[in-house]
Amino acid sequence: MMHPQRCQTTHRQVPVTPLFSPIHVRSAAWPVPFQLPEFSRDLELILAEANNSYDATGRHFMDASVKSAIMQELAKVIFSYTAYPTNQQILSVAEALVSKFPCLRKPGSFAGLYGWQQRIKNKMHNYRAKLRSRKYSYPEIEINTLKRKHPGDAVPSKNIKKPKKAEVNYLPPHPTGESQETLEKERLELIFEITKKNNAKIIADKMNKTFSSRRVEVVSLSPSVGVFKERWPALFTEAQIKEEFRRITTVSLEETFMRKLDEYTPGLMRAKGGAAGCKMRPLLDTLNDIFEPTQHLSGEGAGFTLDRHRTLRKKRDAVVCCLINYLGERQEDLFHDCQPKGLAPILGTAGEHGNDCIIKESLLKILLSH
Structure with a gap:
């Protein structure tokens, strides 16, 4: 039987690829507080x-x-x-x-x-x-002109398409020298490139280049997930989900998620009651043990930093394992059993069969839906 206490999160660092054309995309979100420009x-x-x-x-x-x-x-x-x-x-x-x-x-x-x-x-x-x-061309403005609207919505104040909260690059213009036709050719090449191995760099470059084309599809056509996945299969990977989030919002998805996870732990989880709260309680109790000072944390320098990092990882592992119950998801959608050799579990001891739980890449996609 699989125990949630013995879950181990896998945090693979994906290199951040610069946006394809900084001239054509916004590089920062709205500042808080707003800073006045220097006038003449x-x-x-x-x-x-x-x-x-x-x-x-x-x-x-x-x-x-x-x-x-x-x-x-x-x-x-x-x-x-x-x-x-x-x-x-x-x-x-x-x-x-x-x-x-x-x-x-x-x-x-x-x-x-x-x-x-x-x-x-x-x-x-x-x-x-x-x-x-x-x-x-300013696509985010032109999309709301009367000639671009459906005949039934041909009213200036009706069905205005504008960014939602946190969307910075909502509908950016195409890169210089590119059109919807040339970017469509890039999309077809991208489908071919994704079938190759060890091709992450080329895929990342083409995904950056075709960003404006994808946004046109999403905003103008609102395709279903199935249709969009068929046209842009490279987007439905962990690395490109993170990159697309950064292209749209200019912030890192994983860093933001982890920072907020630390901020709301464990108060957010303790607010859950009922059957889900009962299932999470054993894991939440492990947080108290993790937070207790140990002899390992009394050192200085690199050793202290390493132990503190391990403690933070343990805390995050416990909280992420709670998410399966907090979000009401099915266990098999988030975890799978494996028996990696030489891999010691972070939380608790090995189970009856020595199995560990490893967070699947689909966890990121499921969390995004919430």
Whole structure:
């Protein structure tokens, strides 16, 4: 019988491949808190003088031409993070602006912010319209034009496609010199390349290159998982799932997952009750033993770091083994039995048959669905 206490997680480090074309994709998520850009020297001098006047007399700055220049700079910075800022993001921009330049507070509005919120919202609408009129392609804007919509949705405010939370590169443009046709040829070559052995580098390069093409399919066509897997089989591997997550969000999936796992352990697990909680309790009890100081942790230098790393691994192993019950998944979908030679279990002792549980690569895919 397989015991969850004897589970061992396998953390294989996959080299991070740079995004194919940094010029065509965003490299960072929305900053918290929002950082104002450095305005031109003339603007900074004018606003500094206006701040001094505001501190002395309480008089607000009302120069329309200067405010217009400020809005233009803000629109460029906002678009570098997202084409469709949320209300919360717009509020953070307004707060940063009036915090640095109190003279810009809007008289008569709550905290002097509401007027700027409306200005920024209208400016971003006009900024997107201006970009649409240019000869350059901005797919995340063009996808919402009336000619691209279904006849039944041909209303400006209906069925607007925009990034969800954490999506940074929602619908990036194709790399320079590439089109949907040339990237389709790359996709067909990719299907052939995945049949070869020891071909990870070529596959990673082609997956980076065809990223914009996949996003067009996902956003425009919303294909089923089966159809998408048939067209992009290379995506359904552990390495490329992690890379695709990074391409879309600019953050590492595994590092983020492990950091949050440490943050919410063990409080998150102890909140589970009922039958699932009873099944997890023996594993959770092992966490207390793991956290107790031992003689091995009293050393210094490299030995101390190594022992602390092992302790962290043990803690993570116990918590990940709890996930099978916490998420309500079937045990056989997450674990499989094996008898590797010379592999000592991390948690507990070997079972009746000396079997260990090793997390399958499909664990990552199942966790993503939650």
